[in-house]
Amino acid sequence: MTGPxxxxxxxxxxxxxxxxxxxxxxxxxxxxxxxxxxNWDALADCLHDLSWWGPQGEGFVLRVHGWEAFRTAAPEAAATAAEVFTEATEHWAGRGTPLTVHYE
Structure with missing residues (x-):
């Protein structure tokens, strides 16, 4: 038997x-x-309300593939994206449901 x-x-x-x-x-x-x-605000809104993403179970994991190449090509956009991801993980941590972002 497996859990959430x-x-x-x-x-x-x-x-x-x-x-x-x-x-x-x-x-x-x-x-x-x-x-x-x-836009960045809409990205934050989507990541703060993950009801559209399906059942939360024990939390959420976001795997970001190709991060280093994106960060090199668009450093300002990557910095803002990372900030939005960090804010979203803090938002969910405060609600007891982890959102983990893995940069790969």
Whole structure:
């Protein structure tokens, strides 16, 4: 018998070189709801309300593939994205449901 599991999703940043590409890839790979506005505030909103992502179980895991190449190509966008991810993990930690982001 197994208990609740952590919901896991993958974000693939191969060939993403700017903010617009990053936000488009988030929408596609993470299955953001139609109301996603393709800006940093909308990214934060989606990550603070993960009800659209399915049952929370024991938390959430986000695997970000190709992070280093994206960070090299778009350092300002990557810094802002990392800040949004950090704020989201802190938000969920305060609610007792972990959101873990793995940069790969």
């Amino acid at each position: 599991t952590r919901h896991t999703a993958s974000l693939h940043l191969d060939e993403v070189r700017d903010k617009a590409g990053f936000l488009d890839r988030c929408a596609r790979d993470l299955g953001f709801p139609e109301w996603f506005g393709h």
